[in-house]
Amino acid sequence: MxxxxxxxxxxxxxxxxxxxxxxxxxxxxxxxxxxxxxxxxxxxxxxxxxxxxxxxxxxxxxxxxxxxxxxxxxxxxxxxxxxxxxxxxxxxxxxxxxxxxxxxxxxxxxxxxxxxxxxxxxxxxxxxxxxxxxxxxxxxxxxxxxxxxxxxxxxxxxxxxxxxxxxxxxxxxxxxxxxxxxxxxxxxxxxxxxxxxxxxxxxxxxxxxxxxxxxxxxVSEENFKGVNSKVELSQAEVIHQNRIKHEFLKAGVIMRLPDTIYIEHGVEIEGESVLENGVTLLENAKIINSHIKTNSMVQDSVIENSDVGPMARIRPGSYLKNTHIGNFVETKKAHLTGVKAGHLSYLGDCEINEGTNIGCGTITCNYDGINKHKTIIGKNVFVGSDTQLVAPVTIEDDVLIAAGSTITRNVHKGSLAITRAPLKIIAGYFYKFFGKKQ
CATH class of the missing domain: 3.90.550.10 (Spore Coat Polysaccharide Biosynthesis Protein SpsA; Chain A)
Known part of the structure; x- marks a missing residue:
């Protein structure tokens, strides 16, 4: 100074x-x-x-x-x-x-x-x-x-x-x-x-x-470039983005098609991290030894020793460690450690512990229209596809939740939770409904 x-x-x-x-x-x-x-x-x-x-x-x-x-x-x-x-x-x-x-x-x-x-x-x-x-x-x-x-x-x-x-x-x-x-x-x-x-x-x-x-x-024309219009604003942002990405590339980050990647000022990237094309990193996102796949967004969250995407959205307040997040999965204020959530799920206001598998279509129902509520899931829990977890709710360790269930109460360790109406089959109803002959 x-x-x-x-x-x-x-x-x-x-x-x-x-x-x-x-x-x-x-x-x-x-x-x-x-x-x-x-x-x-x-x-x-x-x-x-x-x-x-x-x-x-x-x-x-x-x-x-x-x-x-x-x-x-x-x-x-x-x-x-x-x-x-x-x-x-x-x-x-x-x-x-x-x-x-x-x-x-x-x-x-x-x-x-x-x-x-x-x-x-x-x-x-x-x-x-x-x-x-x-x-x-x-x-x-x-x-x-x-x-x-x-x-x-x-x-x-x-x-x-x-x-x-x-x-x-x-x-x-x-x-x-x-x-x-x-x-x-x-x-x-x-x-x-x-x-x-x-x-x-x-x-x-x-x-x-x-x-x-x-x-x-x-002086350098680039450094002293004035911005008086939105055209010049976009030109200046391209230069600024290239500076940000250049520093991360020099530090050892791998980027696939860096021109397609957007990284905001304040983002941190450490270790052996990979950013695929179309990745967006916003606010104070921190990526540590992780792989962020095509067209995924991470906002004001920490990703450590994990892989995210493609096409996943990690919203503010999330912390993912040793976790796999697949395509079309969204998290918000989610603390996941050693978790697998392969596809098509929403995990908001939750804590999920190691060894737990989140099935396709799982939703933490965290908002009742007035307040947000928390879902806590223990270790080695298997959550079947198309499950709704209505918060506040706690799922203890070693629990199996059957596909298609809506969980509204706490589930104790070692249990199976299932909420399914009995399957009813009416023979010949198709022909009756459509007025067709068998």
């Missing part, structure tokens, strides 16, 4: 190009809002992070506090609501903030691919360090004129001369300022422009006119 660095994150915009009622910075990439990543990377470098809000400020702040409660409580993160009416624009957003440290890095919250390792490169004695992109074509960007390793001019595309339009060095929009310079010059900004906004880029012009040191930092 840099002890001399404060960070300001600009997160005030509505993001109209997203065409959404949700604030732009709360649109998610790999399961987390874009702003989450800007804050996460900033905290790796600074203990003084200020997030500037305006559009739906309370919603954005509440969302971020749910992820960073400790950092908010300890003062590492501060939220400031921008005076957008009187001081609009990027320069206006920074006014009124007093950073604690000698240097201040100003970030945009719509750059979710930024990494702390890139932001560390802004280290310099210059009054301003500004990020620039070296592009094949800088069309659509403001141009940056560099001479002898220093920035001598920045110009918006609409104001650029023909020779300036040929420049392929573009402004990436991230700046590090000497804090003293920032505080002294912010009050000098004006809004004498077509948009009637206060621009942070005017500080760059002030530094140039005062012959102060202003250094460019060439």
């Amino acid at each position: 840099k002890k001399n660095l404060s960070i300001i994150i600009l997160a005030a915009g509505a993001g109209t190009r997203m065409k959404s009622s949700l604030p732009k910075v709360l649109h998610k990439i790999s399961g987390k809002p874009m702003l989450y990543y800007s804050i996460l990377e900033s905290l790796k470098l600074s203990d003084d992070v200020t997030v500037v809000l305006y559009h739906q400020a309370s919603l954005v702040q509440k969302s971020m506090e749910s992820y960073f409660k400790e950092e908010v409580d300890t003062g590492k993160i501060t939220f400031v609501i921008q005076d957008h009416k009187n001081y609009p624009g990027t320069g206006g957003a920074v006014m009124g903030i007093t950073p604690k440290h000698e240097k201040t890095l100003v970030l945009n919250a719509d750059m979710p691919l930024i990494q702390a390792s890139e932001l560390e490169k802004f280290e310099s004695d210059a009054v301003i360090v500004m990020s620039v992109l070296e592009l094949e074509s800088a069309d659509g960007y403001g141009r940056v004129v560099i001479e002898n390793g220093s920035v001598v001019k920045i110009v918006e595309q609409k104001d650029a001369s023909e020779s300036e339009l040929s420049i392929c060095t573009a402004n990436a929009g991230i700046y590090q300022f000497e804090t003293q310079f920032l505080l002294q010059n912010l009050p000098k900004l004006n809004n004498n422009n077509a948009q009637k906004e206060y621009y942070i880029t005017d500080l760059v012009e002030m530094a140039i006119n005062a012959n102060l040191s202003l250094k460019p930092l060439i």
Whole structure:
């Protein structure tokens, strides 16, 4: 962590190009809002992070506090609501903030691919360090004129001369300022422009006119990619997903057709694990030495020394150890140890112990319309196909449950439980019913 660095994150915009009622910075990439990543990377470098809000400020702040409660409580993160009416624009957003440290890095919250390792490169004695992109074509960007390793001019595309339009060095929009310079010059900004906004880029012009040191930092276009539309959101998520999967692949995870796999930020995978094509891992799923088969989903659950799927769904709160889950099996808050559930079953709010076999079509009837209830199944229980276990209910060890049974009471150790109506056969009824001759 840099002890001399404060960070300001600009997160005030509505993001109209997203065409959404949700604030732009709360649109998610790999399961987390874009702003989450800007804050996460900033905290790796600074203990003084200020997030500037305006559009739906309370919603954005509440969302971020749910992820960073400790950092908010300890003062590492501060939220400031921008005076957008009187001081609009990027320069206006920074006014009124007093950073604690000698240097201040100003970030945009719509750059979710930024990494702390890139932001560390802004280290310099210059009054301003500004990020620039070296592009094949800088069309659509403001141009940056560099001479002898220093920035001598920045110009918006609409104001650029023909020779300036040929420049392929573009402004990436991230700046590090000497804090003293920032505080002294912010009050000098004006809004004498077509948009009637206060621009942070005017500080760059002030530094140039005062012959102060202003250094460019060439940065990666991928890491500094801005997200202003849902098209760009999807493009950024592909990049982010590839980063996540690349790290797991390097750690030894086997992936079949990794481009078809989706893994959210916060997922853990350990040991000799295999992910087949179409697998989805959500929230804080943890996979340990396990095989997740085609088109299965694991959400906020732990899978250890087990195999799941194909086409299984492991819902939040499940813990599976030494267990086989087959196709079309769904679990929710299910703790299974040494269990086999081969196909077409729902196991919710239950504990099932080793050696137990769950037959096809078994359902734990855990919800009575008002409350959820628990099913407990002991060791070495054989549950026949098409069984309904009406919770709350306990099945002790060494029990046999006949196929087609509905279990509404506890079953003691060593018992057979069976609830079947006697089979009744009426000879010749087919012909009578349909009016046909034998």
